[in-house]
Amino acid sequence: METQHAPGSAGHVLxxxxxxxxxxRSQLADxxxxxxxxxxxxxxxxLDAGLIREAEHSAATRGRPSAAxxxxxEGNHALAVxxxxxxxxxxxxxxxxRVLADASDDVSIAEGPAVVMELVVSRLGELVSGAGIAPGSVRTAGVGLPGPVDHASGLPASPPIMPGWDGYDARGRxxxxxxxxxxVDNDANVMALGERAAAHPGVDDLLFVKLGTGIGAGIISGGRLLHGADGAAGDLxxxxxPAADGRPCRCGNRGCLETVAGGLAITQALQAEGLDVQTPRDVVESVRRGDLRAVRALRTAGRAIGDVLATCTALFNPAVVVLGGEIVAAGEPVLAGVRESVFARTLPLASRGLQITVxxxxxLGGVRGAAQLAIDGALSPGALEAILDHSLAS
Structure with a gap:
């Protein structure tokens, strides 16, 4: 996505x-x-496009006050999913x-795009009506999907946990x-944007790791989200x-981190030990109840994740590593395991100022990030030009 506006253009002013x-005007001219x-x-x-307004209070200058x-x-809105x-x-x-209205549903992404997207567009319409805003003030929408997304097209690309979604045009729908x-972007990427906005606005080098059913990462470097050559960056x-010990993965490979430290893998391992858990949320609840099997499993998963993140730290040198997703709700076991491995396996130069946190x-981190994705996208050179052209035509 383009991010630089031509000097002196309307986009540059905005x-x-x-x-x-x-x-x-004088300040902007300078x-x-x-x-x-x-x-x-x-x-x-x-002004004609409704993207700016005259400030209520004029600027203090010599002579007459100048319009600012x-x-x-407040007059422009984004939808986020x-x-x-x-x-x-x-x-x-x-x-x-700023989130004005929100809602959530329990829905399985495996039900397929027809079912899920019908729910999404219906709920978005309800939110706009309930928020009391003019539909015409909605300028854009952003969507985070739990799988790889081709950055150029915005289409899901062979997502392992999203049967029926490969190549589906959620953006067009x-x-x-x-x-x-x-x-549209990967969910870990939008969560990285949301976390940076909410908790680390001054951090330009941040690694966000989503620990849910699977594991993904969003990488912000130099203040910009990294996608890689084909949009596959962050497929952690x-x-x-090594901890996976060659286990087969649903992606078709063996020895993937997800097979030993993903929420689904942890749940299945605990089921084999006789623990009554059906989902990663159940695992978290078991930790909260003090079940030592669940605590031990998450600590072990944290160490395996930390081993991989130690390599990421050596290559990327982030200032902050943020752990998010439903598994992290268990708190200390995962965090402690990650910190143990990262700090044991990285050189002091790369880790001396490193912050590892939850x-x-x-x-709402995901929707905040999806909204940021949408707003930045709508105000990028190509999209902004379309908004301005539409305003001129009308």
Whole structure:
């Protein structure tokens, strides 16, 4: 996705105003290097499109007060969807990313796109109506999917836990309903964006690890989300793990980390020990009840995850590693196991300032990240140009 606007363009002006500080024409002319008349033309375009507004209080200058302009975050809205293996969470946000309304359902992604997407578009419509906002103020939507997503097309790419979803156009399905651009990414990537916004806004190098039924990671480097050449960056669950001891994985390979440390694998291992657990949530509840078998299993899984993350730390050198997902709700056993392996297996130069912590964004972390994905996408050069062209045409 393009992120850089041409100097002096309407997008460049808007990118300056996105820090929520009102600025006058003169200030914007200085910041863009453009003449005041050019800046005025750009402001008129953005005003007509409803993306900015005149600030309530004029700027104090010598002589008469000057009009100042600001990004209209309250007048523009985004829809967000976070789909997991067994849940769907939805939200409406303003363009600052603030959640205005949200809802969630227990739904199996394995039911297929026809069932799941019908529920999604229906729930999004209900949220917009319930939030009391004008449908025309919805500019974009973002979706997180629990599997690999081709970055260029936004289509799921052979997702292991999503039968029937390979190549399915979720973006087109939602866009047809809301009439706006839609942006789709892997769920770990959107959770990385949500966690950074909620708890680590000043951190430019962050690794988010989602521990749920499977394992995935979102990588933020230099302040930007990394996708890799084919959008497969962060597929941590299918990295090789010595602890997996060559176990077959549903991806077709052997020895994947997910086979020993994913939520499904942990659940199955505890079932074999006689523990009455059916889902990763049951495992978490067993830990909370003090079951030593569950505590031991999660500590062992944490060590295996930490072994792989030690390599990631050596290669990527993040400032923060964040553990999220339903398994992390068990707390200390997983976190302790991860820290034990990472700090034992990395050089001090890479780990001396490293913070390993659990997610702070809570159950809305995914939709917050999906909203951020959508807002950034809608205001990127190509998409913004379409918004401005539509405004001129109308």
């Amino acid at each position: 990118s300056i105003l996105r820090d929520l500080r009102p600025r006058t 910041l863009t290097g453009q003449a005041r008349t050019t800046v005025s033309q750009r402001l008129d375009l953005l 302009f600001e990004f209209d975050v 976070d789909l997991g293996a067994n849940h769907a969470t939805y939200a409406v946000t303003d363009f600052s990313g 939602i866009s047809a309903r809301i009439g706006c651009p839609v942006f 669950g299918h990295a090789y793990s 997610a702070q964004a809570g159950s």
